[in-house]
Amino acid sequence: MDKLIITAAVTGSVHIPTQTPYLPLTPKEIADESVRSAEAGAAIVHIHARDPKDGRPCSALEVFQEIITSIKERSDVIICISTGGGAGMSIEERTRTIPVFKPEMASCNMGSMNFGLYPLLEKYKEFKFPWEKPYLELTRNFIFANTFADLEYICKIARENGTKPEHEMYDVGHLYNTKFLFDKGLLDRPLHMQFVTGVLGGIQSTLDDLLHMKKTADKLFGENQHTWSVIGAGYPAEFHLGAIAAMLGGHVRVGMEDNFRIRKGEYAKSNAELVEKMVRIAKDLDRDIASPDEARAILGLKGKEKVNF
Numbered sequence: 001m002d003k004l005i006i007t008a009a010v011t012g013s014v015h016i017p018t019q020t021p022y023l024p025l026t027p028k029e030i031a032d033e034s035v036r037s038a039e040a041g042a043a044i045v046h047i048h049a050r051d052p053k054d055g056r057p058c059s060a061l062e063v064f065q066e067i068i069t070s071i072k073e074r075s076d077v078i079i080c081i082s083t084g085g086g087a088g089m090s091i092e093e094r095t096r097t098i099p100v101f102k103p104e105m106a107s108c109n110m111g112s113m114n115f116g117l118y119p120l121l122e123k124y125k126e127f128k129f130p131w132e133k134p135y136l137e138l139t140r141n142f143i144f145a146n147t148f149a150d151l152e153y154i155c156k157i158a159r160e161n162g163t164k165p166e167h168e169m170y171d172v173g174h175l176y177n178t179k180f181l182f183d184k185g186l187l188d189r190p191l192h193m194q195f196v197t198g199v200l201g202g203i204q205s206t207l208d209d210l211l212h213m214k215k216t217a218d219k220l221f222g223e224n225q226h227t228w229s230v231i232g233a234g235y236p237a238e239f240h241l242g243a244i245a246a247m248l249g250g251h252v253r254v255g256m257e258d259n260f261r262i263r264k265g266e267y268a269k270s271n272a273e274l275v276e277k278m279v280r281i282a283k284d285l286d287r288d289i290a291s292p293d294e295a296r297a298i299l300g301l302k303g304k305e306k307v308n309f
């Protein structure tokens with residue numbers, strides 16, 4: 001079994017600042033949390049940008065640049081830039097980082113879907129910033145659009161810039177979409193799949209759901225012919241599914257993009273705490289942790305020296 005690749009997704013665009021006081025929002029906070037997560041054992045950091053004024057998800061190239069250059073100066077960690085963006089962003093806005101920064105990795109969301117955050121409106125009545133309530137409300141009528149035209153476009157620019165896609169799959173149909181694009185010659189082996197469970201609109205976080213994703217990937221692409229990782233969105237799914245992936249030879253993503261609790265009823269005070277917990281679980285299961293360079297070899301990445309930032 002390969003060593004375990006832990007990805008840390010330190011802020012994302014799903015959680016709102018009201019949900020946890022520890023969510024990193026400014027470029028400095030996002031970069032610092034990424035570096036600390038790498039020190040704790042993450043080989044990859046998955047990067048979103050937020051508006052430094054109020055933490056709103058943003059696509060500004062200067063904000064991304066500040067975050068990723070600061071991480072690169074201080075750490076060897078693999079930088080994977082999100083092209084998922086935030087609710088309401090166009091595909092052009094979401095992907096313009098790839099040709100500019102030519103990162104080693106970028107996320108690539110493999111199908112269109114509902115992406116419902118609005119049930120949180122029943123839980124929270126007071127908000128830290130004015131944008132948060134309408135942002136949640138928007139998702140009642142929102143489609144996270146990743147059409148075939150979008151997918152063809154992302155695959156093309158990823159290949160042109162030597163950026164490896166992290167294929168985000170929220171349901172089984174997304175695996176078939178990926179197979180379709182692979183058969184058309186738009187994707188290169190070895191593919192790296194990120195199974196996302198627990199989003200309202202996608203597959204959920206049961207063992208059956210995860211195994212169905214894994215078995216379908218094996219059927220379509222061949223066992224051990226690809227790498228896979230899991231994001232169990234929310235608590236305790238992040239660690240439960242992470243443990244299963246660690247046992248089955250998969251990889252795992254943790255971090256406040258997906259879950260902000262370290263244990264029942266308790267906020268994680270940093271992303272590094274979430275990474276440390278996953279490292280402890282993996283070590284107890286006798287799965288060693290991959291360093292960034294070991295992860296580069298497993299995933300077949302071009303290397304840190306070939307990025308454009």
Ligand code: KMH
Nearest residue numbers: 012014082083084085107
């Ligand atoms: N926020 C996650 C559910 C992306 O950034 O491209 C999925 C995600 C998408 O990470």
Ligand code: ZN
Nearest residue numbers: 012082084257
């Ligand atoms: Zn993301």
